[in-house]
Amino acid sequence: MLEINHVYKTFNKGTVNEKKALTDLNLKLEDEDFVTVIGGNGAGKSTMLNMVAGVYPIDAGKIMIDGTDVSLMPEYKRAHFMGRVFQDPMMGTAAGMEIQENLSMALRRGKRRGLRWGITKQERERYYEELKRLGLGLEERMSSKVGLLSGGQRQALTLLMATLQKPRLLLLDEHTAALDPRTAKKVLDLTKEIVEEQKLTALMVTHNMKDAIQIGNRLIMMHDGHIIYDVKGEEKKNLQVADLLAKFEAASGEEFANDRMLLS
Amino acid sequence: MGILLAIQGAVSQGVLWGIMALGVYMTYRVLDIADLTVDGSFALGGSICATMITMGMNPWLSLVVAIAAGAAAGAVTGFLHTKCDIPAILAGILTQIGLYSVNLRIMGRSNTPLLKLDTMFKQLAALTGLPAAWVSLITGVVFCAGLITLLYCFFGTEIGSAIRATGSNEHMVRSLGANTNFTKVLGLMLGNGLIALSGALVTQSQGYADIKMGTGAIVIGLASIIIGEVLFSGKKRMAFGTKLFAVILGSVIYRIIVAMVLQMGLNTDDLKLLTAILVAVALAIPVAIEKQRQLQSYKASLGKGDDGHAGN
Numbered sequence: 001m002l003e004i005n006h007v008y009k010t011f012n013k014g015t016v017n018e019k020k021a022l023t024d025l026n027l028k029l030e031d032e033d034f035v036t037v038i039g040g041n042g043a044g045k046s047t048m049l050n051m052v053a054g055v056y057p058i059d060a061g062k063i064m065i066d067g068t069d070v071s072l073m074p075e076y077k078r079a080h081f082m083g084r085v086f087q088d089p090m091m092g093t094a095a096g097m098e099i100q101e102n103l104s105m106a107l108r109r110g111k112r113r114g115l116r117w118g119i120t121k122q123e124r125e126r127y128y129e130e131l132k133r134l135g136l137g138l139e140e141r142m143s144s145k146v147g148l149l150s151g152g153q154r155q156a157l158t159l160l161m162a163t164l165q166k167p168r169l170l171l172l173d174e175h176t177a178a179l180d181p182r183t184a185k186k187v188l189d190l191t192k193e194i195v196e197e198q199k200l201t202a203l204m205v206t207h208n209m210k211d212a213i214q215i216g217n218r219l220i221m222m223h224d225g226h227i228i229y230d231v232k233g234e235e236k237k238n239l240q241v242a243d244l245l246a247k248f249e250a251a252s253g254e255e256f257a258n259d260r261m262l263l264s
Numbered sequence: 265m266g267i268l269l270a271i272q273g274a275v276s277q278g279v280l281w282g283i284m285a286l287g288v289y290m291t292y293r294v295l296d297i298a299d300l301t302v303d304g305s306f307a308l309g310g311s312i313c314a315t316m317i318t319m320g321m322n323p324w325l326s327l328v329v330a331i332a333a334g335a336a337a338g339a340v341t342g343f344l345h346t347k348c349d350i351p352a353i354l355a356g357i358l359t360q361i362g363l364y365s366v367n368l369r370i371m372g373r374s375n376t377p378l379l380k381l382d383t384m385f386k387q388l389a390a391l392t393g394l395p396a397a398w399v400s401l402i403t404g405v406v407f408c409a410g411l412i413t414l415l416y417c418f419f420g421t422e423i424g425s426a427i428r429a430t431g432s433n434e435h436m437v438r439s440l441g442a443n444t445n446f447t448k449v450l451g452l453m454l455g456n457g458l459i460a461l462s463g464a465l466v467t468q469s470q471g472y473a474d475i476k477m478g479t480g481a482i483v484i485g486l487a488s489i490i491i492g493e494v495l496f497s498g499k500k501r502m503a504f505g506t507k508l509f510a511v512i513l514g515s516v517i518y519r520i521i522v523a524m525v526l527q528m529g530l531n532t533d534d535l536k537l538l539t540a541i542l543v544a545v546a547l548a549i550p551v552a553i554e555k556q557r558q559l560q561s562y563k564a565s566l567g568k569g570d571d572g573h574a575g576n
Contacts, residue, residue: 053439079441092439096432097425105429108422110441115418118425161440 001201002029002052002169007061009047009225021047023225025061029169029203033232034195034216037205038244040252043222045205046087049171052203054078065168080110083162085155085175092158095147099138099157102146103127106161130160134190152183156190163194170195170202177207188215209241223251267527272397274523278516279404280465281484283411285492285515286508287334287458288485293507294419295451296431297345300356300482304363305337305456307478309463311367314376314473323384327464334460335453337363342449367475374475383468400469407465408512411458416505418454427451459485480536483543488515490546518542 009022022044029035037045051058054075063071065081086092093102104119104127124142131139134156138149146154155175162170172191176184192215195202206212212219219236221229221244228251231239284306291299309330316326337359344355368374389399418424426442427450434444459481467473492514496502502510518539525538 074443076438076441076443079439084439091433091435094429094432094436097429101425101429105425105437105440105442108440113422113426113442115421115423118420118422 001031001066002027002203003062003064004028004048004052005062005064007051007063008059009051009056010059013059021225022051022058025051025226027220027227029201032199032201033218034200034202035204035218035220036212036216037203037220037222038207038209038212039222040248044225045222046173047225048222049084049173049203049205052078052169053082053084053171081167082169082171083109083165083167084171085158085162085173087174087177089151089154089158089178092161093146093149093154095145097146098143099131099146099149100124100127100142102157103130103161103164106164109165109167130164134160152179152187155179155183155187159187159190159194163198163200166198166200168201170200172202172204174205174207191215209244213237213239213241213244221247221251223248267524269397270523270527271520272401274519275516276397276401276404276469277466278519279401279408279512280469281462281519282404282408282488282512282515283465284459284462284481285485285488285511286408286411286415287455287462288482289489289508289511290451290455290458292486292489294428294431295448295455297352297448297452298356299338299341299452299455300353301337301341301359301363301452301456302356302459302482302485303478303480304360304367305334305459305478306463306466306481307367307473307475308333308337308363308370309460310467310473310477311370311376311463311475312460313464313467314378315370315372317378317381317383317468318376323382323387323468327384327461330460330464331457334463335457337460338452338454338456339449341456342445342452345452346445346448364475371473371475375472376474377472378468379471383471385468404465404469412505412508412512415508419504423447423450427454480539483536483539484515484518487518487539487543487546488512490514490543491517494546 004025004027007022007025011019011021025048039045050056052063054073058071062069070078100119104123107123127142128139136153136156138153176187179187188211204216218232220227229247288302291297312330312333313326316329317323341355341359344350344358345352385396385399385403388403389396392399419428426437427447429437430444430447437444463478489511492510495513496510522535526532
């Protein structure tokens with residue numbers, strides 16, 4: 001359903017800060033693929049997600065979603081296809097607005113916004129039920145400002161918002177990295193639950209190798225702006241962290257020492 | 265008696281200028297953009313209104329045209345900001361300075377008096393038989409009430425919510441499929457439309473338009489917003505409608521303060537300096553209080569024995 005063909009992206013081209021973020025990136029996702037993405041710092045994981053989401057324009061190549069070429073489509077239009085959760089818990093929610101208002105924005109993702117009421121009574125009832133399953137007690141605080149919530153609460157809310165209206169593609173950019181271990185686990189469990197339940201196609205960037213192996217049906221490793229390792233099914237299930245480290249070492253050579261901390 | 269009359273005048277000026285403050289609120293608070301188009305779009309509304317009335321056109325129609333022109337000015341600022349990536353402050357200044365010439369062109373001179381001409385206030389006074397001062401006050405209140413209701417409803421709609429969300433987290437708004445360039449331009453158009461409407465009403469109320477009538481309007485708008493916020497600062501949660509009401513109230517209080525200091529003998533030339541100081545002090549006080557509170561609580565913790573955990 002998602003096809004990334006020969007995509008290139010260089011930041012700050014022609015300056016001393018030139019950074020080749022993506023070089024000849026190719027990836028094809030099938031429906032209901034749940035792909036974990038690993039790789040060292042600067043491997044291009046987040047850039048890949050941002051390119052798919054349309055945050056920056058690509059330099060060359062093509063990105064197709066369900067056969068539609070979205071390469072030149074602006075971010076807000078591509079939102080029609082995808083739900084996103086970011087590394088920074090502050091990014092996915094509007095602090096100055098109420099919990100229910102944030103949800104109502106999310107429910108209208110990819111739809112035309114007109115002069116109808118921004119939030120209706122039936123919606124509120126649905127939000128109550130949806131918030132209840134997060135188990136954070138947010139359903140009783142629906143008219144509280146999101147700015148009052150903790151990072152973990154905001155991240156759980158963002159996840160709910162991203163999937164409130166079933167997305168064709170769910171993009172998770174290290175969405176548990178900024179959370180404490182317990183909260184991270186909770187958000188991760190919730191992610192698995194929602195992806196399974198809604199049978200979503202998802203790309204999840206993570207720095208946790210164990211998570212990367214355990215979660216999803218497919219794993220890709222990135223290095224220097226492209227994919228260097230791609231496994232799925234049985235082969236992926238039988239992977240060990242040591243295998244990944246070896247793979248990583250083979251690919252990145254001397255940089256290994258720098259990235260080991262982040263990958264183990 | 266002098267004081268009472270001055271206060272009545274101040275209140276009626278306050279409500280008419282309050283509409284301008286509402287416009288500033290749209291950009292400064294709702295969109296979180298410092299839009300400096302204000303001074304230009306306020307005078308634009310006045311210039312258009314005065315010119316249309318001297319041409320013998322309907323003064324009510326001039327309000328509609330003023331709103332449209334203000335919205336267009338906002339659109340120009342929005343275009344410069346969103347499409348040309350010019351920082352919002354600079355984009356606003358560019359439009360504002362351009363409007364100075366535009367306004368001179370519209371009026372053909374720097375001052376257009378409406379002394380013997382039919383303004384909407386004179387029409388209403390003739391219709392109701394009320395004195396001019398009351399007509400101006402009542403009209404202003406009716407306009408404000410209507411606008412607050414309209415704005416309250418508008419910001420409850422899908423588009424309105426998207427505009428509010430843009431001011432809070434535009435990144436999120438884009439990721440949820442709304443075009444933030446569009447919401448920003450819309451907010452700027454709405455704000456400057458209101459500002460030009462206020463300019464047109466003030467022109468008819470004072471009986472002339474002047475090329476410099478908008479100078480410092482942005483600061484007066486900010487003063488109104490901040491005074492309004494200080495008045496309601498005790499309330500933790502405020503409904504959107506109440507916030508808009510607070511802006512109008514702030515504008516009225518500002519005018520009463522001005523009327524009082526003028527009564528006490530302040531030179532009108534010093535008025536702008538006074539306004540600037542008023543806004544600066546109002547912005548600085550909450551910061552100073554917070555710092556002082558922090559310092560006090562730290563000092564208190566030092567006093568309470570040697571464990572250093574007195575704060576808990």
